Amino acid sequence: xxxxxxxxxxxxxxxxxxxxxxxxxxxxxxxxxxxxxxxxxxxxxxxxxxxxxxxxxxxxxxxxxxxxxxxxxxxxxxxxxxxxxxxxxxxxxxxxxxxxxxxxxxxxxxxxxxxxxxxxxxxxxxxxxxxxxxxxxxxxxxxxxxxxxxxxxxxxxxxxxxxxxxxxxxxxxxxxxxxxxxxxxxx
Numbered sequence: 001x002x003x004x005x006x007x008x009x010x011x012x013x014x015x016x017x018x019x020x021x022x023x024x025x026x027x028x029x030x031x032x033x034x035x036x037x038x039x040x041x042x043x044x045x046x047x048x049x050x051x052x053x054x055x056x057x058x059x060x061x062x063x064x065x066x067x068x069x070x071x072x073x074x075x076x077x078x079x080x081x082x083x084x085x086x087x088x089x090x091x092x093x094x095x096x097x098x099x100x101x102x103x104x105x106x107x108x109x110x111x112x113x114x115x116x117x118x119x120x121x122x123x124x125x126x127x128x129x130x131x132x133x134x135x136x137x138x139x140x141x142x143x144x145x146x147x148x149x150x151x152x153x154x155x156x157x158x159x160x161x162x163x164x165x166x167x168x169x170x171x172x173x174x175x176x177x178x179x180x181x182x183x184x185x186x187x
Contacts, residue, residue, distance in 0.1 A: 002027055003106060005084040007157060008114030009149045010142070011121040011128070012171040013178055017114065018085040020179050021186075027081035032089075035068045036060065046071070065089075066096045073100060081109075090152045094159050111160040112182065114171035118146060 002025050006014045015031065022029035036054075039047030046068050050060045069087050072078070088094040101107050116124075122142050129137030160166050167185050171178055 002081040002083075002110070003101070003108050004081075004110045004112060005087070005108065006112045006114065007153065008171055009116065009118075009121055009153075010145045011125040012114040012116045013175070014085050014114055016175055017112075017171075017178060017182060018083050020175075021112070021182060022083045024183065025081065025083070027083055028075075028077045029083045029085060030069075030072055030078075030087075032065060032069065032084075032086040035072050039068060062090070062092055062096070066093060066100075069097070070100050073104070088156055091155050091159060094156045108160070108165055110167055110186065111157070111165045112186070113157055113166050113168045114178075115168055116171040120172055121146065 004021075006018050006021070008014050018029040018031065036047075036050050040051045040054075041047070046064060049064050050068070053060045053064070065087065069084070073082065084097075088097050097108075122139060125137060125142045126139060129135075129142075157166060169178070169181050169185050173181075
């Protein structure tokens with residue numbers, strides 16, 4: 001049974017590695033982006049509420065995100081563990097995750113932090129933007145996203161480090177190399 005989250009800056013490979021780790025451990029990989037899309041596509045009340053924000057070009061507030069995560073973690077497939085990707089994004093969400101887990105009598109086992117050199121991340125994201133034809137992902141936009149990560153998400157790592165839960169892994173290299181480093185770190 002493994003309850004974990006994967007955290008790291010944009011471009012560190014969290015989504016790719018989350019799927020691989022979850023498959024290896026036999027637990028669901030839960031991405032907040034996927035939760036949003038599923039709820040919106042399914043026309044749920046939470047989905048409609050989230051869509052009202054995204055349609056207006058706004059971020060979905062923590063209250064809605066927290067309720068979606070709470071709901072998703074209650075599904076049967078999470079009984080034996082889960083891997084959260086993209087949540088918590090800030091300390092308020094981390095505190096809510098603590099409450100959600102306490103209510104179910106569980107806690108996180110590990111926080112996997114993927115690290116990478118900032119300039120390498122910028123180059124990686126610019127390359128991905130070019131491959132995917134994403135003209136809105138300019139270097140300025142990417143650097144801004146990295147600054148937002150430093151300001152809002154990086155403090156979450158400190159919370160979990162204080163609890164001795166953080167396992168740091170270098171996110172640079174081939175996908176297989178990073179997956180192998182993660183497997184060794186979690187062993």
